[in-house]
Amino acid sequence: MKQFFSFLDRSVFVFIDNNSNFREEISNTLRILVATDCHLGYMEKDEIRRHDSFQAFEEICSIASQKKALTSIRYQVDFLLLGGDLFHENKPSRSTLVKAIEILRRHCLNDQPIQFQVVSDQTVNFPDTFGRVNYEDPNFNVGLPVFSIHGNHDDPAGVDNLSAVDILSVCNLVNYFGKMVLGGSGVGQITVYPILIRKGSTAVALYGLGNIRDERLNRMFQTPHAVQFMRPEAQEGVQVSEWFNILVLHQNRIKANPKNAINEHFLPRFLDFIVWGHEHECLVDPQEVPGMGFHITQPGSSVATSLIDGESKPKHVLLLEIKGNQYRPTKIPLTSVRPFEYTEEPNSLVSERLIHGGSFWRTSTRGGDVSTRTANGYVLRGVVDCGGYDRASP
Amino acid sequence: MKQFFSFLDRSVFVFIDNNSNFREEISNTLRILVATDCHLGYMEKDEIRRHDSFQAFEEICSIASQKKALTSIRYQVDFLLLGGDLFHENKPSRSTLVKAIEILRRHCLNDQPIQFQVVSDQTVNFPDTFGRVNYEDPNFNVGLPVFSIHGNHDDPAGVDNLSAVDILSVCNLVNYFGKMVLGGSGVGQITVYPILIRKGSTAVALYGLGNIRDERLNRMFQTPHAVQFMRPEAQEGVQVSEWFNILVLHQNRIKANPKNAINEHFLPRFLDFIVWGHEHECLVDPQEVPGMGFHITQPGSSVATSLIDGESKPKHVLLLEIKGNQYRPTKIPLTSVRPFEYTEEPNSLVSERLIHGGSFWRTSTRGGDVSTRTANGYVLRGVVDCGGYDRASP
Numbered sequence: 001m002k003q004f005f006s007f008l009d010r011s012v013f014v015f016i017d018n019n020s021n022f023r024e025e026i027s028n029t030l031r032i033l034v035a036t037d038c039h040l041g042y043m044e045k046d047e048i049r050r051h052d053s054f055q056a057f058e059e060i061c062s063i064a065s066q067k068k069a070l071t072s073i074r075y076q077v078d079f080l081l082l083g084g085d086l087f088h089e090n091k092p093s094r095s096t097l098v099k100a101i102e103i104l105r106r107h108c109l110n111d112q113p114i115q116f117q118v119v120s121d122q123t124v125n126f127p128d129t130f131g132r133v134n135y136e137d138p139n140f141n142v143g144l145p146v147f148s149i150h151g152n153h154d155d156p157a158g159v160d161n162l163s164a165v166d167i168l169s170v171c172n173l174v175n176y177f178g179k180m181v182l183g184g185s186g187v188g189q190i191t192v193y194p195i196l197i198r199k200g201s202t203a204v205a206l207y208g209l210g211n212i213r214d215e216r217l218n219r220m221f222q223t224p225h226a227v228q229f230m231r232p233e234a235q236e237g238v239q240v241s242e243w244f245n246i247l248v249l250h251q252n253r254i255k256a257n258p259k260n261a262i263n264e265h266f267l268p269r270f271l272d273f274i275v276w277g278h279e280h281e282c283l284v285d286p287q288e289v290p291g292m293g294f295h296i297t298q299p300g301s302s303v304a305t306s307l308i309d310g311e312s313k314p315k316h317v318l319l320l321e322i323k324g325n326q327y328r329p330t331k332i333p334l335t336s337v338r339p340f341e342y343t344e345e346p347n348s349l350v351s352e353r354l355i356h357g358g359s360f361w362r363t364s365t366r367g368g369d370v371s372t373r374t375a376n377g378y379v380l381r382g383v384v385d386c387g388g389y390d391r392a393s394p
Numbered sequence: 395m396k397q398f399f400s401f402l403d404r405s406v407f408v409f410i411d412n413n414s415n416f417r418e419e420i421s422n423t424l425r426i427l428v429a430t431d432c433h434l435g436y437m438e439k440d441e442i443r444r445h446d447s448f449q450a451f452e453e454i455c456s457i458a459s460q461k462k463a464l465t466s467i468r469y470q471v472d473f474l475l476l477g478g479d480l481f482h483e484n485k486p487s488r489s490t491l492v493k494a495i496e497i498l499r500r501h502c503l504n505d506q507p508i509q510f511q512v513v514s515d516q517t518v519n520f521p522d523t524f525g526r527v528n529y530e531d532p533n534f535n536v537g538l539p540v541f542s543i544h545g546n547h548d549d550p551a552g553v554d555n556l557s558a559v560d561i562l563s564v565c566n567l568v569n570y571f572g573k574m575v576l577g578g579s580g581v582g583q584i585t586v587y588p589i590l591i592r593k594g595s596t597a598v599a600l601y602g603l604g605n606i607r608d609e610r611l612n613r614m615f616q617t618p619h620a621v622q623f624m625r626p627e628a629q630e631g632v633q634v635s636e637w638f639n640i641l642v643l644h645q646n647r648i649k650a651n652p653k654n655a656i657n658e659h660f661l662p663r664f665l666d667f668i669v670w671g672h673e674h675e676c677l678v679d680p681q682e683v684p685g686m687g688f689h690i691t692q693p694g695s696s697v698a699t700s701l702i703d704g705e706s707k708p709k710h711v712l713l714l715e716i717k718g719n720q721y722r723p724t725k726i727p728l729t730s731v732r733p734f735e736y737t738e739e740p741n742s743l744v745s746e747r748l749i750h751g752g753s754f755w756r757t758s759t760r761g762g763d764v765s766t767r768t769a770n771g772y773v774l775r776g777v778v779d780c781g782g783y784d785r786a787s788p
Contacts, residue, residue: 045553091485091487091488093485093552094485094552094554094556094557094558094560094561095552095553095554095556097491097561097564098554098556098560098561098564101561101564101565102523102564105524105533105564105565105566106523109533109534110533129496129500130499138535139499139503139504139534139535140503140533140534140535141532141533141534158487158488158489159439159489160488160489160492162488162489162492163488164488166488166492167488167491167492167495170491170492170495170496170499171495171499171565172499
């Protein structure tokens with residue numbers, strides 16, 4: 001198990017700005033903002049909630065692109081890492097694409113210097129036409145790189161096997177990685193090559209595994225050699241054991257049916273840290289998996305798309321600071337997310353009890369998703385569960 | 395009527411490269427490559443023809459971005475001007491968007507210096523979030539600016555009134571202009587503000603009018619003050635009369651029903667040059683409109699989308715060079731366009747006569763569009779016209 005390393009108290013950062021220890025600390029610490037499941041375009045036709053997904057993404061990008069202030073460098077990050085389902089729809093509307101690109105362009109393009117290097121074969125990591133990490137393209141001023149895998153909502157499809165994330169990639173606004181080509185016969189075979197990142201003395205191997213149908217990936221993990229994680233070769237000054245290994249994936253984590261989810265114990269033990277996308281409940285504090293040697297963060301969605309208790313918990317993103325083979329997590333609350341409260345009421349009481357903000361639920365004796373709007377702009381949604389109702393999956 | 399000005403013979407350009415007259419000529423001459431109706435994504439599901447629209451657009455961009463060579467500066471242009479229907483579909487597929495952005499990114503982003511200025515209020519010309527001409531954004535290296543209006547295929551729609559061209563605009567790859575907001579009551583009212591362009595002593599006012607339903611625009615043109623073209627105010631060193639006035643529009647030009655087309659005589663006489671999009675027949679050589687004082691070029695589509703005789707003529711784009719109030723047109727053939735031959739045969743002879751390349755037409759006694767592929771890769775298409783068949787409009 002990795003230990004959290006202790007940073008100096010941030011409140012004294014400003015006062016020791018000329019201290020060489022501090023500068024050494026900064027230049028060797030990779031700072032990543034981690035978020036997932038932004039579901040851009042969710043409810044885009046709803047009069048009230050159409051802006052929700054964009055507001056949350058705007059807030060995430062603002063946190064990531066926040067520049068060094070006199071009194072704090074709290075959120076100044078090297079890059080933003082996304083765990084899939086950036087888009088809610090496989091074919092986002094023009095409006096959603098325009099808004100997504102607009103937000104990324106405003107936050108990611110600037111003069112901020114990039115203080116890390118990608119030292120792996122970029123044509124393997126980013127196998128599109130341009131084949132390199134976006135900040136190295138001399139025709140763009142990328143100040144905030146974004147790395148993203150795809151989720152199940154924005155997975156690649158069609159003759160060209162393109163995801164909506166490919167549109168952001170060809171715009172040079174997102175470094176899209178983790179798209180697998182399922183080779184081999186039978187269950188298939190995939191090889192996951194890491195993006196190798198260096199910042200000073202810190203070396204991070206970033207593995208991405210874009211969403212694959214859970215049943216299939218489950219079978220693959222249980223088939224010898226079907227899922228291969230390539231380890232970095234020994235590089236100048238870095239032993240294989242010194243890489244801090246991160247995996248980003250977007251799969252079911254816990255399900256009643258274990259064939260329809262990925263068991264944490266399937267993952268290789270050399271990994272140090274897992275970013276688990278797809279599950280919308282915010283369990284952002286890294287949890288140790290006993291006996292596996294890695295920690296898992298599950299940031300959860302930045303917009304509630306399912307009527308489940310998990311979505312009602314406060315939403316956060318994670319500031320992940322890595323120095324050498326230690327890391328420190330800091331959870332950052334998202335303040336722009338529409339409040340969501342979840343209660344369960346006995347069915348017979350629905351029409352009597354669900355009175356809120358001066359308005360009533362529309363109820364249905366057949367069960368299902370019901371919603372109404374209150375005079376003060378809150379949106380009330382509910383499930384009338386008459387038994388057998390299958391709640392929407394993320 | 396404007397006179398064509400005489401350039402020195404291009405073949406001697408290299409030899410007089412140090413000649414001050416030549417340099418003065420170059421620095422005062424605005425060079426525009428004009429194309430239209432590229433219909434990106436046309437037939438994208440057809441096994442053979444899916445690449446056609448992209449190949450032609452690639453060729454157009456290659457001509458526009460061709461750099462100064464030792465022996466010729468023939469096609470080195472200041473910008474590319476498109477007359478609408480860049481996309482075939484109102485909601486282009488992921489694949490079409492990715493390919494379009496890829497082509498534009500490869501050709502438009504480079505270190506080529508921009509040698510003209512946009513001196514009008516850019517927030518009026520480009521009223522999107524960023525509100526300025528793309529090469530002025532310091533975060534992009536734009537070497538080949540593209541200016542485009544929308545056509546009837548990629549016209550704005552939806553709650554946000556967005557066109558597919560807006561996606562290219564927010565990517566900063568295209569300067570999208572000529573989107574009108576139809577104000578006023580009844581037939582509506584539009585005001586067309588020009589993009590004012592200066593290059594040395596040459597001043598060009600570029601008016602754009604994205605497609606409006608023909609019947610409506612026809613009525614507007616016949617309603618007093620419903621269509622207003624704003625003239626530039628006198629600027630330092632340029633009188634109003636010295637601006638060379640170009641209009642780009644995308645409408646039916648000639649139709650059996652005059653209510654469903656725009657009569658050339660509707661257009662204001664202060665215009666000097668018209669780029670007419672939408673009509674697919676290549677009539678690229680500028681034609682004078684008697685009594686109106688302007689010339690019209692109709693470049694035609696770069697991919698054949700209709701089974702009409704006009705589409706079978708060789709496709710061209712236009713190099714338009716403007717110096718002061720004179721211009722010189724040079725038509726440039728497109729060599730990548732799939733050959734298209736058009737013949738009409740008496741109906742009774744269809745099945746006997748349309749034999750080509752070792753293959754036969756599939757024919758239909760009910761009439762309609764028929765096609766087949768020959769052994770050598772040619773695509774044969776035809777209309778079996780049994781009377782009353784309405785040929786596809788562009």
